[in-house]
Amino acid sequence: MAPTLIRYDFHAHSLLSDGDLLPSELARRYSCKGYRAVAIADHVDNSNMETVVPAIVRSAEQWNAAPGTELRLIPAAEITHVPPSQIPSLISKARELGAKIVLVHGETLSEPVAPGTNRAGIEGGANILSHPGLISEEDAQLAATSGVLLEITARAGHCLTNAHVLLMARRSGADVVIDSDSHSPADIPDPELAAQIGLGAGMSPEELAEVERTMARLTE
Secondary structure, three states: OOOOOOOEEEEEOOOOOOOOOOHHHHHHHHHHOOOOEEEEOOEEOOOOHHHHHHHHHHHHHHHHHOOOOOOEEEEEEEEOOOOHHHHHHHHHHHHHOOOOEEEEEOOOOOOOOOOOHHHHHHHOOOOEEEOOOOOOHHHHHHHHHHOOEEEEEOOOOHHHHHHHHHHHHHHHOOOEEEEOOEOOHHHOOOHHHHHHHHHHHOOOHHHHHHHHHHHHHHOO
């Protein structure tokens, strides 16, 4: 049986926030690596959401309409470092502006994220809780019942708790995704490396194959 490849990435940043590349170049580089879909999920809060999300939507519409483009570009947003009380309304606003996937920047160990952010992102109905750090089993169970996906990440610093996130997902029945959190060309993994990130977190080959199926369903 051929090894599983992870050919979807729902957490990439362009120069519309703190990434290095235009959305079109970002999409092109993912396409050349064999990905089927990538979501541009630039950092947003109340200051820039109304500018950034529509710009990503326009980029995605133009990319997806071009003849010969096999990779699907998905407009997304990552709500980042906002007070937890504001997260639910910002999730709704991002969707109103056209984001198809909404991430909330979770309680990673490598940044001073406000306590309660994980819970607010789950209760607010985000699609993905990115790099959720030492997420509690209670919050993981809430994510499972709410259909919020927990992220296994390739990003340095954020990846320190990948094994813990996977353990909480197993205990709770929450689904997970594997994302790069890319900011530069060097951050974009080959699909084989993306799969190895899951294996390195402790996934079995069967769990890895289920992650690929879960990510594929999110693009439907």
